Amino acid sequence: xxxxxxxxxxxxxxxxxxxxxxxxxYLVTALFFLVFGGLLAMLFRVELLTxxxxxxxxxxxxxxxxxxxxxxxxxxxxxxxxxxxxxxVPLQIGADDLAFPRLNALSYWLYLxxxxxxxxxxxxxxTFPGGWTMYAPLNTPAYMPGEAxxxxxxxxxxxxxxxAVTLGSVNFLxxxxxxxxxxxxxxxxxxxxxxxxxxxxxxxxxxxxxxxALIILSSDHxxxxxxxxxxxxxxxxxxxxxxxxxxxxxxxxxxxxxxPEVYIVFFPALGVMAECFQTFTGxxxxxxxxxxxxxxxxxxxxxxxxxxxMFLTGINLEIKTLFMATTIGISLPFDLMVFSLIYTMIKGRxxxxxxxxxSLGALLLFILGGITGVFLGAVVLDYQFRGTYWVVAHFHxxxxxxxxxxxxxxxxxxxxxxGKMYNEFLGKVHFAVYFxxxxxxxxxxxxxxxxxxxVFNYPVELTVWHNxxxxxxxxLGGSFLIMFYNLFVSYFRGAEVGDQPWEFxxxxxxxxxxxxxxxxxxxxxxxxxxxxEFLSPSDVAKRQSGHSGAAADGGTAETSPxxxxxxxEAGALATTETAxxxxxxxxxxxxxxxxxxxxxxxxxxxxxxxLLFLGLSGIRTGSMLYTSLAxxxxxxGFGSLVGxxxxxxxxxxxxxxxxxxxxxxxxxxxxxxxxLASDIxxxxxxxxxxxFIRFAYxxxxxxxxxxxxxxxxxxxxxxxxxxxxxxxxxxxxxVAAEKESRAGVMASLGATFALGVGxxxxxxxxxxxxxxxxxxxxxxxxxxxxxxxxxxxxLTTGLHAAHVIIGLIIAGYMFFRSWNGAYLGDEKxxxxxxxxxxxxxxxxxxxxxxxxxx
Amino acid sequence: xxxxxxxxxxxxxxxxxxxxxxxxEGFGLVDESYWFAFWLIIVLSVVKAVMVAAYxxxxxxxxxxxxxxxGGGVLVALALTAAAAYSIV
Numbered sequence: 001x002x003x004x005x006x007x008x009x010x011x012x013x014x015x016x017x018x019x020x021x022x023x024x025x026y027l028v029t030a031l032f033f034l035v036f037g038g039l040l041a042m043l044f045r046v047e048l049l050t051x052x053x054x055x056x057x058x059x060x061x062x063x064x065x066x067x068x069x070x071x072x073x074x075x076x077x078x079x080x081x082x083x084x085x086x087x088x089v090p091l092q093i094g095a096d097d098l099a100f101p102r103l104n105a106l107s108y109w110l111y112l113x114x115x116x117x118x119x120x121x122x123x124x125x126x127t128f129p130g131g132w133t134m135y136a137p138l139n140t141p142a143y144m145p146g147e148a149x150x151x152x153x154x155x156x157x158x159x160x161x162x163x164a165v166t167l168g169s170v171n172f173l174x175x176x177x178x179x180x181x182x183x184x185x186x187x188x189x190x191x192x193x194x195x196x197x198x199x200x201x202x203x204x205x206x207x208x209x210x211x212x213a214l215i216i217l218s219s220d221h222x223x224x225x226x227x228x229x230x231x232x233x234x235x236x237x238x239x240x241x242x243x244x245x246x247x248x249x250x251x252x253x254x255x256x257x258x259x260p261e262v263y264i265v266f267f268p269a270l271g272v273m274a275e276c277f278q279t280f281t282g283x284x285x286x287x288x289x290x291x292x293x294x295x296x297x298x299x300x301x302x303x304x305x306x307x308x309x310m311f312l313t314g315i316n317l318e319i320k321t322l323f324m325a326t327t328i329g330i331s332l333p334f335d336l337m338v339f340s341l342i343y344t345m346i347k348g349r350x351x352x353x354x355x356x357x358x359s360l361g362a363l364l365l366f367i368l369g370g371i372t373g374v375f376l377g378a379v380v381l382d383y384q385f386r387g388t389y390w391v392v393a394h395f396h397x398x399x400x401x402x403x404x405x406x407x408x409x410x411x412x413x414x415x416x417x418x419g420k421m422y423n424e425f426l427g428k429v430h431f432a433v434y435f436x437x438x439x440x441x442x443x444x445x446x447x448x449x450x451x452x453x454x455v456f457n458y459p460v461e462l463t464v465w466h467n468x469x470x471x472x473x474x475x476l477g478g479s480f481l482i483m484f485y486n487l488f489v490s491y492f493r494g495a496e497v498g499d500q501p502w503e504f505x506x507x508x509x510x511x512x513x514x515x516x517x518x519x520x521x522x523x524x525x526x527x528x529x530x531x532x533e534f535l536s537p538s539d540v541a542k543r544q545s546g547h548s549g550a551a552a553d554g555g556t557a558e559t560s561p562x563x564x565x566x567x568x569e570a571g572a573l574a575t576t577e578t579a580x581x582x583x584x585x586x587x588x589x590x591x592x593x594x595x596x597x598x599x600x601x602x603x604x605x606x607x608x609x610x611l612l613f614l615g616l617s618g619i620r621t622g623s624m625l626y627t628s629l630a631x632x633x634x635x636x637g638f639g640s641l642v643g644x645x646x647x648x649x650x651x652x653x654x655x656x657x658x659x660x661x662x663x664x665x666x667x668x669x670x671x672x673x674x675x676l677a678s679d680i681x682x683x684x685x686x687x688x689x690x691x692f693i694r695f696a697y698x699x700x701x702x703x704x705x706x707x708x709x710x711x712x713x714x715x716x717x718x719x720x721x722x723x724x725x726x727x728x729x730x731x732x733x734x735v736a737a738e739k740e741s742r743a744g745v746m747a748s749l750g751a752t753f754a755l756g757v758g759x760x761x762x763x764x765x766x767x768x769x770x771x772x773x774x775x776x777x778x779x780x781x782x783x784x785x786x787x788x789x790x791x792x793x794x795l796t797t798g799l800h801a802a803h804v805i806i807g808l809i810i811a812g813y814m815f816f817r818s819w820n821g822a823y824l825g826d827e828k829x830x831x832x833x834x835x836x837x838x839x840x841x842x843x844x845x846x847x848x849x850x851x852x853x854x
Numbered sequence: 855x856x857x858x859x860x861x862x863x864x865x866x867x868x869x870x871x872x873x874x875x876x877x878x879e880g881f882g883l884v885d886e887s888y889w890f891a892f893w894l895i896i897v898l899s900v901v902k903a904v905m906v907a908a909y910x911x912x913x914x915x916x917x918x919x920x921x922x923x924x925g926g927g928v929l930v931a932l933a934l935t936a937a938a939a940y941s942i943v
Contacts, residue, residue, distance in 0.1 A: 004864055088930075114939075205926070205927065205930045208927075209934060245942065248938075248941075249938075252934065252938040252941070253934075256934050303930060303933065304933065307941060310941075314942065316940075316941060319940060319941045455919065661917065661919040662917065663917070665916065665917060665920055670920075673920050673923055673924065674923065676924065676925035677923050677926060678922055680924065680927030680928055680931060681931050683931070684927065684928065684934065684935065685934060687931070687935070688931060688935030688938065691935055691939060692938050692939055692942075693866075693934065695942070696937045696942055713876050713879050713880070714876075717876045722873065724868050724869055725865070727865075727906065727910055728861065728862075728865040728910075731861045731910050735861070791862045834910065834911070835911055838906050838907070838910045839911075842902075842907060845899050845903050845906070846899050848872070848875070849896065850901055851882065853876070853878070853879045854884065854892055
């Protein structure tokens with residue numbers, strides 16, 4: 001751990017793990033991608049001045065539209081919201097930082113490098129041209145122009161982005177359930193933080209399904225599996241013949257993620273709107289409790305509406321009807337939220353400052369976007385509107401309405417982040433120009449709704465509406481020049497502000513200096529008395545002793561070593577000297593230790609990941625350059641992970657905190673379980689994909705048609721025995737650590753490692769055998785690309801094997817540490833590792849029967 | 855949480871269940887009565903998974919909220935699989 005340099009030093013921004021710095025980095029980077037995606041939109045709006053591809057060309061238009069959508073949805077809007085989340089949520093809930101600061105930095109750098117990888121795809125011939133929904137089989141190399149390396153890079157960039165999102169989700173959930181100020185119940189946290197809480201819940205599960213889809217798609221791209229295309233004879237490709245579920249599989253996986261994604265984008269905006277409505281009306285949100293219940297309902301319902309995006313596919317009428325009902329149903333909680341905001345205005349006294357104007361504008365735009373969306377939820381209307389500009393207009397009125405509120409958030413928290421006030425007049429001018437530009441851009445699309453979506457051609461009589469849209473796009477884009485000028489100049493010349501520039505703002509971020517100090521609060525925040533107060537160390541000590549050795553949450557006051565770090569292993573890799581524990585009861589750091597705020601490893605890991613993925617994008621060409629990049633990236637990434645694991649890093653939990661409903665689950669364990677919940681969805685989606693494809697093909701015919709006789713049960717049974725025994729060995733290692741038996745810990749961890757290696761060797765032998773069988777049905781062996789069954793078998797069990805390898809790396813590292821006497825009387829790190837290892841075991845318990853017996 | 859004896863019993867049961875699953879196939883039940891064998895084997899897998907989660911991952915001794923967290927992931931995966939498969943019936 002190195003010291004954190006001042007903000008004026010460029011080194012600081014590579015080293016920092018502090019949540020406020022990371023928040024600023026997210027905001028600046030997201031705004032860069034706004035400009036990137038916005039310029040692409042300008043290009044195709046110019047193209048659409050006439051109904052012919054006479055400016056960008058056909059492929060250029062497809063690329064511009066597709067990458068605009070992907071950049072705006074993934075690299076701009078959510079990261080922009082998470083810039084605020086990073087900066088504001090810990091302040092609002094009374095935490096010093098996020099639970100795992102280095103993971104937070106890692107999330108950011110993975111996000112940035114994923115965007116760079118996306119940018120590089122433009123220089124690999126042709127970037128991704130197939131629409132932001134990435135429909136397969138359209139987006140497999142067989143159906144793409146050229147080598148499709150740029151498209152592969154985009155798919156890999158998406159995987160990197162999802163990795164960043166997953167780490168972020170784990171981090172935010174752990175923070176919000178372990179580090180809330182004393183007395184701050186979940187229902188009482190400020191609306192913005194509450195919206196982020198629900199957002200990350202949705203992200204945790206929805207992005208795992210997307211990750212499964214992306215891994216499968218990248219596998220089709222890179223190693224030639226047949227999930228989405230089925231090669232019949234070497235030259236001819238056919239879909240919906242031998243692979244009847246191919247296109248629907250992608251649609252299910254994507255939209256299972258895609259619809260929650262709408263709320264993942266919109267909820268933070270809703271949180272900003274709620275904050276601004278309260279602050280600028282001077283009135284508590286009317287029906288706050290029902291507003292929250294509505295948000296929770298939407299978050300749950302968001303997972304049962306996805307098939308309304310598939311009404312024009314071959315799904316059956318019964319399921320269409322069911323999903324029409326759930327879709328219409330999800331609009332009801334939104335109605336309540338809209339009325340709550342309107343009634344808050346009526347009950348309060350509105351102050352028309354810039355943040356409020358953007359929030360109000362967002363509400364108006366969202367009402368129109370929401371109503372037009374209900375049309376698309378009705379099966380019959382959807383038949384008419386699907387694939388037209390009605391959809392384009394509707395979702396821009398929803399998504400960009402969200403962005404509108406977030407721009408309001410930028411003005412709202414700008415004084416807090418910079419200590420300077422922006423120019424109010426220019427803020428209002430920005431809003432006026434923005435609002436006019438927005439409506440001029442998107443409203444004509446409702447009128448010209450018969451324009452086919454994603455196509456540069458349209459009926460000539462609609463030209464006037466498209467030209468109006470293009471003018472609107474120029475005005476909307478131009479409005480940001482005002483914003484950038486205002487914020488830039490105000491940073492140097494703006495009036496100084498105190499802690500609280502807004503008269504009626506009440507959440508905790510306004511109780512500290514602007515900008516806040518590095519560790520946020522002078523004292524430990526507490527709401528136990530009913531209002532926010534800051535406790536001195538002696539007050540905290542009294543509270544702790546008052547609990548008779550128990551922590552505020554009722555846990556025991558035992559301590560255990562843990563630290564922030566690279567996932568589960570970090571707990572295992574921590575040293576007791578450097579990482580005082582968190583645990584069910586949390587102890588204050590007793591010595592002179594201060595929280596760490598700097599680490600270079602997150603940047604290095606992400607750089608390694610970037611090089612690895614860039615190499616993978618072209619590795620199928622056999623190019624030495626791409627192969628070398630993958631190799632160097634892999635080594636750099638792995639070495640940096642080891643470096644981070646060995647780095648002393650101290651990330652304390654708050655001494656006393658509100659931790660319902662995870663009061664007795666220490667920080668590392670909760671982080672681990674949260675990650676595992678996401679991993680369950682990832683594997684679930686993989687197994688679900690296998691089941692779906694097999695079901696579509698014909699469940700019982702599958703085994704007879706596609707699987708060789710040589711694929712027998714025995715190797716799977718042996719591997720089941722090996723994994724079960726290795727799981728047993730991990731629990732024995734934990735018991736030995738409790739009994740402080742060094743020999744027992746070493747023997748058990750050694751056995752775990754050896755059994756895991758045995759599992760991989762057995763699998764390797766089995767695969768080699770299947771690759772090289774020569775039968776009448778499979779004269780060329782049963783390889784990855786042979787058929788659907790072989791693709792699903794090798795990819796699903798391969799993903800599982802990758803998990804085994806990761807587990808073995810951790811087990812090997814722990815064995816090495818146990819050699820030096822680690823873990824004696826401190827079994828927690830082994831327990832955390834065990835949680836992961838047992839999940840790997842559980843997954844195999846389903847893969848074994850599905851792929852070997854049935 | 856030292857339960858060595860309990861851990862050992864569970865290991866033996868898990869080992870035995872895996873063997874039974876293979877035996878179901880080995881004795882030809884999969885060929886004779888596929889769907890009976892299918893559900894028998896899947897139920898055994900579910901029981902094994904629950905035992906590993908409850909005892910080796912200690913969910914039995916953790917606050918119920920942790921089980922809900924893991925169960926949420928399972929529910930999401932099952933909803934996706936079941937609804938997707940039903941949609942093409």
